[in-house]
Amino acid sequence: EADIYQTPRYLVIGTGKKITLECSQTMGHDKMYWYQQDPGMELHLIHYSYGVNSTEKGDLSSESTVSRIRTEHFPLTLESARPSHTSQYLCASRGDRGPEAFFGQGTRLTVV
């Protein structure tokens, strides 16, 4: 099993609230990613990081922000949640030994 964890697993929250989705990995991987996935649809890259203090926006425009202060931690923040943010958010990491990406179990976010 991969050592990458996301919390919370499920979150239902009201419009306008600020939320932070947590992602942590204990594998020492430099590269970390956030993907957004709607049911039956492909994964869309929204943020990635190649190391501490390095963050980039992905392919899908997102109102979220990320930070990478520590190697093991890559939180995603939504300053003001909206119903359009309802989706599954998957965090992943990759190391230097191979191109495989390891995924967390995801956070299912519902904004009401």
Place this chain on the structure above:
Amino acid sequence: RKEVEQDPGPFNVPEGATVAFNCTYSNSASQSFFWYRQDCRKEPKLLMSVYSSGNEDGRFTAQLNRASQYISLLIRDSKLSDSATYLCVVNDRGSTLGRLYFGRGTQLTVWP
């Protein structure tokens, strides 16, 4: 144009059947290729890498045709436990560099 295109599916097959999935990618400079498996409401997990010479892992066989930019996955003697969504994934550079691009996935249901 999407980076990775897959058969739309869904595929519904009886136990014991042989089923094949196809995938095409748009970037001719892509370096490495994978099939991931994603169970319902779960995170994607690596099923197998795809090598130029083709490779086999038990009942699963993957093929790559660089000239046609085409990847395939063959599953022989399907089991109920093979029911999942199969994601074609392409890395645009070698090793751990570059970005992973995910196809939308092909849903497989194996029935008894």
